[in-house]
Amino acid sequence: MSPDVSPDMSPNLVLVVVIAVLVTTGVYLLLERSLSRVLIGIILLGNGINLSFLVAGGAAGGAPIVGTTPEGEMSDPLPQAMVLTAIVITLGMTAFLLALAYRSWQLHRHDEVQDDVEDRRIARIAARDEPIFEDADADMAKLDLERDAAEARDEIGLSGAATTPSEGPR
Amino acid sequence: MSDLTWLVPLPVMLPLTGAGLALALWRHASAQRVITLVVLSLSLVASVGLLFAQSGSGPLIVDVGGWSAPVGINLVADRLSSLMLAISALVVLCVLVYSLAQGVADGDEETPVAIYHPSYLVLAAGIAIAFLSGDLFNLYVGFEVLLAASYVLITLTGTAERIRSGTIYIVVALLSSVIFLFAIGLAYSATGTVNMAQLAQRLPEIDPGISLALQLLLLLAFGIKAAIFPLSAWLPDSYPTAPAPVTAVFAGLLTKVGVYAIIRIQTLLFPGGRADDLLMWAALATMLVGILGAVAQNDIKRLLSFTLVSHIGFMIFGISLSSEAGMAAAIFYVVHHITVQTTLFLVAGLIERRGGTTSLDHLGGLAKIAPLLAVLFFVPAMNLAGIPPFSGFLGKVGLLEAGVAAGTPMTYALVAGGVVTSLLTLYALVKAWNKAFWQTAPAPVEPVHLPRGMVGSAAVLVVFGIGLTVVAGPLYAYTERAAHDLDDRDGYITAVLPDGGRGSGISDRVAREAAEAREAADEAVDEAEAVTP
Numbered sequence: 041m042s043p044d045v046s047p048d049m050s051p052n053l054v055l056v057v058v059i060a061v062l063v064t065t066g067v068y069l070l071l072e073r074s075l076s077r078v079l080i081g082i083i084l085l086g087n088g089i090n091l092s093f094l095v096a097g098g099a100a101g102g103a104p105i106v107g108t109t110p111e112g113e114m115s116d117p118l119p120q121a122m123v124l125t126a127i128v129i130t131l132g133m134t135a136f137l138l139a140l141a142y143r144s145w146q147l148h149r150h151d152e153v154q155d156d157v158e159d160r161r162i163a164r165i166a167a168r169d170e171p172i173f174e175d176a177d178a179d180m181a182k183l184d185l186e187r188d189a190a191e192a193r194d195e196i197g198l199s200g201a202a203t204t205p206s207e208g209p210r
Numbered sequence: 211m212s213d214l215t216w217l218v219p220l221p222v223m224l225p226l227t228g229a230g231l232a233l234a235l236w237r238h239a240s241a242q243r244v245i246t247l248v249v250l251s252l253s254l255v256a257s258v259g260l261l262f263a264q265s266g267s268g269p270l271i272v273d274v275g276g277w278s279a280p281v282g283i284n285l286v287a288d289r290l291s292s293l294m295l296a297i298s299a300l301v302v303l304c305v306l307v308y309s310l311a312q313g314v315a316d317g318d319e320e321t322p323v324a325i326y327h328p329s330y331l332v333l334a335a336g337i338a339i340a341f342l343s344g345d346l347f348n349l350y351v352g353f354e355v356l357l358a359a360s361y362v363l364i365t366l367t368g369t370a371e372r373i374r375s376g377t378i379y380i381v382v383a384l385l386s387s388v389i390f391l392f393a394i395g396l397a398y399s400a401t402g403t404v405n406m407a408q409l410a411q412r413l414p415e416i417d418p419g420i421s422l423a424l425q426l427l428l429l430l431a432f433g434i435k436a437a438i439f440p441l442s443a444w445l446p447d448s449y450p451t452a453p454a455p456v457t458a459v460f461a462g463l464l465t466k467v468g469v470y471a472i473i474r475i476q477t478l479l480f481p482g483g484r485a486d487d488l489l490m491w492a493a494l495a496t497m498l499v500g501i502l503g504a505v506a507q508n509d510i511k512r513l514l515s516f517t518l519v520s521h522i523g524f525m526i527f528g529i530s531l532s533s534e535a536g537m538a539a540a541i542f543y544v545v546h547h548i549t550v551q552t553t554l555f556l557v558a559g560l561i562e563r564r565g566g567t568t569s570l571d572h573l574g575g576l577a578k579i580a581p582l583l584a585v586l587f588f589v590p591a592m593n594l595a596g597i598p599p600f601s602g603f604l605g606k607v608g609l610l611e612a613g614v615a616a617g618t619p620m621t622y623a624l625v626a627g628g629v630v631t632s633l634l635t636l637y638a639l640v641k642a643w644n645k646a647f648w649q650t651a652p653a654p655v656e657p658v659h660l661p662r663g664m665v666g667s668a669a670v671l672v673v674f675g676i677g678l679t680v681v682a683g684p685l686y687a688y689t690e691r692a693a694h695d696l697d698d699r700d701g702y703i704t705a706v707l708p709d710g711g712r713g714s715g716i717s718d719r720v721a722r723e724a725a726e727a728r729e730a731a732d733e734a735v736d737e738a739e740a741v742t743p
Contacts (some may be wrong), residue, residue, distance in 0.1 A: 070385065075377060082384050089392045096399035119398060122347055126391055129354045133384055136361055140377055147370045153377050156447045162506055 311663025
């Protein structure tokens with residue numbers, strides 16, 4: 041803002057503060073469970089980033105049209121063109137996410153983003169230390185092996201505590 | 211050969227035009243099918259033409275709208291992008307034939323033609339834009355085009371399961387887009403340009419810290435898209451629920467677009483390898499974590515999604531070496547992996563159709579009732595695991611050789627990690643094959659007819675995967691030249707920005723026409739003057 045210190049490079053402080061607020065709120069909302077909040081978070085985040093392009097364009101100036109504004113006072117038109125593209129894209133994605141949230145509400149009466157069911161199942165199996173496959177061919181053989189191993193150890197006369205079948209070969 | 215530049219926009223223009231036509235003709239399913247098939251075949255022809263055209267003449271450049279770089283936006287077809295275009299056009303066409311056959315056999319339920327075909331064409335166009343773009347912002351637009359189409363495809367038919375997984379996919383993709391956009395804004399304010407050739411000239415001149423921040427932001431954005439380890443959790447969650455052809459094309463191409471973008475920025479914009487150590491760690495973690503995830507799965511589609519993540523690590527390994535040998539091997543590996551991963555997902559779709567499920571608990575005995583299917587799964591599975599003489603083996607050998615040639619402890623660790631990953635891939639896939647094809651079937655399977663088009667297109671890709679071994683010599687030589695081109699940035703920069711690296715800002719054609727018009731005007735004046743006295 042101060043024109044004596046490299047006038048083109050100093051960013052507009054108001055814009056920077058607005059960007060910081062938008063991005064912070066956006067990230068916070070993005071971490072929520074409800075898809076509507078995530079959506080609002082994405083919108084805020086996207087708009088914060090869009091504003092950052094205005095900062096990237098340097099100091100504001102007149103309309104960049106030859107004839108209306110002297111060349112030195114024009115604002116940079118390129119970031120504005122890019123922001124327009126980005127705004128249109130964000131708008132389209134927002135519409136799609138809204139439709140998705142509505143569909144989720146139609147199906148479940150809520151729009152919470154759920155966990156991966158299969159992931160949970162595999163984590164549960166791992167926690168219980170079970171084999172992941174129910175092997176149709178090998179199941180019986182494996183049980184027999186465990187029992188055989190337990191019996192064999194008994195014959196040698198080791199203490200019973202060490203031969204609990206639950207500690208089968210894994 | 212420069213008169214072949216008209217080929218460059220075709221892989222973008224043809225699918226986009228087709229998408230518009232297909233959308234306009236949404237009531238006429240058969241017309242849509244014909245349009246999609248014709249358009250994608252033509253774009254395959256154009257892409258292959260481009261592959262040979264630029265191979266002789268150097269990068270082909272099209273100035274969109276008659277404004278050349280650095281003023282206008284340009285499309286650049288160099289060795290790397292043409293190769294990626296050609297391979298992706300082939301894969302897209304094969305998957306289309308597969309889904310057409312599926313649609314004919316099943317009716318519209320799984321892939322409703324009116325929506326499926328336009329989105330599929332837009333996806334193809336978006337991939338082509340991303341590969342051809344010579345401008346960072348245009349690359350962003352290409353990403354958005356392909357992502358928007360992919361959002362539609364992944365939530366097709368809107369079932370509860372697809373809505374759930376689609377939501378995660380979309381939110382993560384949007385986040386990566388926002389990060390990418392932020393990086394573009396920063397790059398513009400730091401350098402005043404978004405043209406990649408001009409960025410390549412100016413980035414070395416800016417503050418190294420800012421340059422590094424830009425590089426890391428871009429790597430973060432592309433890392434999410436390419437599913438590199440800490441950023442990969444979304445992929446195995448979202449891909450398996452989509453229809454089989456959609457999963458196949460996503461698995462084959464979308465992550466590779468991210469890998470392509472990483473190759474581009476690492477070689478053109480940020481040479482010198484300041485992020486190489488980071489990429490090496492990421493590559494090692496991606497390979498190992500991905501494959502350990504695959505070993506734990508008992509659903510074929512999820513297992514394949516995890517191997518997809520894991521093998522992205524191989525490509526990042528090649529890129530992180532920052533050597534021509536590493537890059538050549540990485541590009542070869544990308545080509546191999548696009549083909550093989552797509553094939554495996556297509557065959558997984560066939561298995562689901564034949565056996566009624568993709569869960570390894572409920573499959574079995576398919577080798578007896580569908581021996582062809584067993585072969586179709588076995589060959590690409592061995593190819594992915596890297597059994598000689600398949601292309602996966604050649605790509606991995608190239609990577610390992612490049613790693614050993616670099617000779618640091620970290621690259622040796624990567625070589626070891628790569629070998630372990632290959633072995634675990636072999637274990638996971640052989641286990642899946644045994645379960646699905648050899649174990650006694652838990653329940654008798656009803657006889658189902660597999661449509662010829664579906665089996666045929668999967669078989670074509672299997673054969674193409676084997677064919678990569680046959681043409682491996684010339685192909686590897688080509689990827690070596692491509693890697694050499696990437697290493698020699700000046701070639702790219704002077705091709706895009708002639709006149710001593712400044713660029714004319716006005717395309718040759720427009721300049722020529724303007725000169726002709728001026729001459730014509732001068733002649734007219736001369737004639738008028740000659741007549742007046």
